[in-house]
Amino acid sequence: xxxxxxxxxxxSDPSGGAGIQADxxxxxxxxxxxxxxxxxxxxENTCGVTGVMPVPPAFVKGQIKSVMDDxxxxxxxxxxxxxxxxxxxxxxxxxxxxxxxxxxxxxxxATSGDALSNGLIAQALMNTLMPLGRIITPxxxxxxxxxxxxxxxxDMEDAARRLSDKVKTxxxxxxxxxxxxxxxxxxxxAESGKVVRLSSPKVDTVxxxxxxxxxxxxxxxxxxxxxxxxxxxxxxxxxxxxxxxEGANYKIGHGHGPVHHFHNLWK
Numbered sequence: 001x002x003x004x005x006x007x008x009x010x011x012s013d014p015s016g017g018a019g020i021q022a023d024x025x026x027x028x029x030x031x032x033x034x035x036x037x038x039x040x041x042x043x044e045n046t047c048g049v050t051g052v053m054p055v056p057p058a059f060v061k062g063q064i065k066s067v068m069d070d071x072x073x074x075x076x077x078x079x080x081x082x083x084x085x086x087x088x089x090x091x092x093x094x095x096x097x098x099x100x101x102x103x104x105x106x107x108x109x110a111t112s113g114d115a116l117s118n119g120l121i122a123q124a125l126m127n128t129l130m131p132l133g134r135i136i137t138p139x140x141x142x143x144x145x146x147x148x149x150x151x152x153x154x155d156m157e158d159a160a161r162r163l164s165d166k167v168k169t170x171x172x173x174x175x176x177x178x179x180x181x182x183x184x185x186x187x188x189x190a191e192s193g194k195v196v197r198l199s200s201p202k203v204d205t206v207x208x209x210x211x212x213x214x215x216x217x218x219x220x221x222x223x224x225x226x227x228x229x230x231x232x233x234x235x236x237x238x239x240x241x242x243x244x245x246e247g248a249n250y251k252i253g254h255g256h257g258p259v260h261h262f263h264n265l266w267k
Contacts, residue, residue, distance in 0.1 A: 003033035004224040007067050008217060009060075009090060010079030010107070011040040011052070017258030018044075018210030023077060023217040025261035030221035030239065035071050037063035039090075040082045046209055046253030054082040057089040064093045075101035075224035077217050078133070084124040091128040101223035104133040104169075105216035106142045122146055130167035135229060137216045138163070139174040153178050157195055160188040172219070172233055176211065187233050196230055200241040205248035207257035214259055215240045239264070 006027045013019035020036050027034035039060055043051040067073065076099055081087050094102070106125055122145050130136050140151050143159055146166070151159045153175070160173040170190040175183040180202065187196040218236035227235065240259065247260030260266075 004031065004221075005035065005071055005073040005075075006032045006217075006220050006224050007035045007037065007064075007071070007073040007076045008079065008220075009037045009039060009064060009076065009081075010213065011042045011082070012038050013042055013044055013210070015045040015209075015253065015258075017046065017252070017256075018213045019080060022210040022213040022258070022261065023079065026214045026217035026239075027077075027221050029262050029265060030218060030225075032075075032221045032224050033071075035067045035073060037067060039080060039086055042080070045255070046257055047255035052082060054086065057083075057085050060086060061089050061093045064090065068094075068097050068099075073099065073224070075099070075103070075220040077103045077105065077220040078129065079105045079213055079216065080107040081121065081125070081129070084120040087121060087124040087129050091132060094132055100134055101220065102133040103216050103220045103223070104130050104136045105212055106130075106136060106138050106146065107212065108142055108145060126167050130169060133167075133169045134223070135170040135172060135219065135233070136163075136167060137172045137174065137212065137219065139212060140177045143171075143173055153180070156184075156186045157188070160186045160195070164188045164190045170229060174212070174215070176208070185237065187230070189229055191229060196233070198234060198237045200237065203241075203244050203248050205244065206255070207247050207250065207252070207259060208244065209256040209258050211240060211244065211259060214243060214261065 008023035024034040040054045160171045164171045173186045184199040222232035243259035246263035
């Protein structure tokens with residue numbers, strides 16, 4: 001018997017709602033064996049980020065190689081990568097392996113608004129790491145940084161297409177920053193050339209810490225299980241929507257609490 005295996009390459013969140021911790025919870029809840037390579041140790045909680053200590057690039061490379069050579073993951077999720085040097089090392093290391101299912105979540109800012117990367121990372125991501133991915137999952141502020149322009153609700157489909165052309169991979173543009181009762185994420189599937197609109201009602205809750213990490217990890221998990229890209233994104237959207245809804249009324253910390261990663265198991 002074999003597990004479906006996933007690898008998360010991301011930063012560590014000691015409060016447990018985002019980063020490596022959220023990734024491992026999500027992947028485990030969705031039936032995968034989760035391995036990890038830590039890019040940075042982040043001093044944060046539900047209220048904000050106090051500090052970031054990047055892991056030396058050579059050591060990140062070693063972690064990735066140790067997992068890739070032994071565990072051989074079926075899918076990889078890449079989250080917080082603090083520096084241009086780390087981006088380039090991760091891209092170089094992964095280029096030596098044939099893994100199609102790579103999900104790149106360009107994490108630049110925490111839910112609290114605190115920066116999680118330095119200013120040089122956007123171009124490095126687009127030039128080296130994103131082209132290795134099967135899909136990238138930016139929110140609107142991240143996509144605005146990558147494209148260098150403002151994006152409104154009516155511009156999302158065009159922005160997703162143009163971003164896909166730039167980075168040569170599929171794009172899931174997330175609508176969480178839009179003020180509306182219904183949020184519609186846009187998937188531009190570069191493999192089929194088609195657009196898929198994924199809608200869900202906006203939940204009135206402060207518990208949104210780690211939603212991006214959770215969604216990208218869910219996509220990686222469903223890809224590891226052999227789902228098509230459209231199916232993986234659709235099922236991941238259902239999972240995160242339910243995780244937000246089921247976790248809306250819990251109280252964890254004094255700021256933005258986490259989603260309910262194990263809602264599907266607790267029921």
